[in-house]
Amino acid sequence: MSAPGQSPENPFPVRGVAIRVAGWIDKLGPVWVEGQIAQLTLRPNSNTAFITLRDPAADMSLSLTCPRDLVTNAPVKMTDGTQVIVYGKPNFYTGRGTFSLRVSDIRAVGVGELLARIERLRRLLDAEGLFDPRLKRPIPFLPGTIGLITGRASAAEHDIMAVASGRWPAVRFEVRNTVVQGPNAVPQIVEALRALDANPEVDVIVLARGGGSVEDLLPFSDETLCREIVRCTTPVVSAIGHEPDNPLCDLVADLRAATPTDAAKRIVPDTAAEQALVNDLRRRSARALRNWVNREQHTLAQLRSRPVLARPLEAINARADEIHRARRAARRDITRLLTAETDRVGHLAARLTTLGPAATLARGYAVVQAVPANGAPHVLHAVADAPAGTRLRVRVSDGAITAVSEGGAGDEE
Known part of the structure; x- marks a missing residue:
């Protein structure tokens, strides 16, 4: 059994x-x-x-x-x-x-022990790099829908919605009311945070609560909540307590606001201020454009007033007489040079004529050439160059005659 x-x-x-x-x-x-x-x-x-x-x-x-x-x-x-x-x-x-x-x-x-535990958790999260500024996501300039996590009918909810709507009336809110202190605060806040982060229409999430004691703000230094804020893909703004309060969620959030009212001012632009800025920029740009046009007009007027542009032919006319004088001087110099060279050529021609064979022939002289039967004619230099019977060519001033040599005078004797 x-x-x-x-x-x-x-x-x-x-x-x-x-x-x-x-x-x-x-x-x-x-x-x-x-x-x-x-x-x-x-x-x-x-x-x-x-x-x-x-x-x-x-x-x-x-x-x-x-x-x-x-x-x-x-x-x-x-x-x-x-x-x-x-x-x-x-x-x-x-x-x-x-x-x-x-x-x-x-x-x-005790409060001292709570603060010591928060400090230990802060050092742990810091060592893991969760406070690194490079992890901070930029807050959109003009969010269309703001996710708001806060207590039901709380002053923080009223302040954020009133200030944000006053600054930009078109802004929309997606509100999640949760417990903001006590043992059930962290689970409800984490659930609301996940729901808003999963909503594609929400551009920024605000975690808001009014001031309180260290014990009241303990949920916002909870490790689970801090890690959930880091995991969010939507930018998260922490607006917990007042200026002296500094829970750990302020350090892991993408933006820390001193108060809920400050959070509304920092994430929603002021319509009046932006309109004033646009008007000021328009006035400044129009003034800058007018100044630029006036400056360019003044520059053009100065250029047009210069003599070279106001009377462009005056410079040419001023140089015309100089050009004419230079032309006359050039012509005079060329004529003088041609005359001198002509005289020199005439003198050389006369000398050449005087020294040339034609002048010598004109004075009664003749040039006698032997003309062999099978060779080129050549000038006779001696009697021996023309034995009897040699054909001769005699050039005189007005032409040439042919003759036959009968030998030298010495041969006859």
Whole structure:
């Protein structure tokens, strides 16, 4: 036969399982646990207080029970959202089959400790580069639709919508009202942030809340919310609290506004200011254009007033007489040169004529050439060059005659 609880034929009764689970849990020792009070119930005729303790960084909670006096006599007021550290022993109630922690000590987390934890988280996120200015997305100049995450009917919502609509009446809003403090704030804000980021019509998201204590602003320094802001593709503007407040979401957001009103002024341009700027630019451009035209007209007038442009032929006329004088001087010099050269050529021609053979022939001289039968004629230089019978050619001033040599005079003697 199988052991109890190990087969359908020999099952455990409910009480058997409950008693065994209670025994196992009872062996666990007491522990210190930290979390946020999500719900606190004090029944009028009961000495037991019932508390739901929530983990702000995860969607998990734990049921606590404690003596009523432990809550009423606490050094700080225990309300929803209070960060506490409890000391208790795990307990399993067999009658209802529920698990809870029987608390014997409750301590509120002090402001100093909260600030120290925020500082540690700030250093962690900074080391991961989530505060890098290069990750900041630019805010559009004129957003068509603004996603707004804030408390219901809050002053922050009224201020942003009133100021933005006054500056640019055509602006539209996509509002998501959430809890802005307490244990349920982070899940609701993260859900609203994801919904607005997924909406293609939303151009910028504003996370807004009025001022408050360090404990009230704790959700806006939550690690889950900070990482969700970084993951958004839509620019996120943080407008939490007043000027001195500086939760961690201010550092990871794309733009940090000092107040909700400042956020509306920084993301929506002022219609009157932009119209005034346009008018001023138009006046300045028109004045600059007029000045440019006047300056160019003045330059053209100066150019036209110059003599070379006002009377362009005057310079030519002024040089005409000089050109005529130069031409006359050139002609005179050329004529004189030609006359001198003509005289020189005449003198040379006369000398050449005087020295030439024609002049000599004209004075009665003759040139005698021997004309051989088969050779070229040649001038006779001596009597021996023309023996008897040599054909001769005698050139005189007016022509040439032929003759036959009879030999030299000496030969006859």
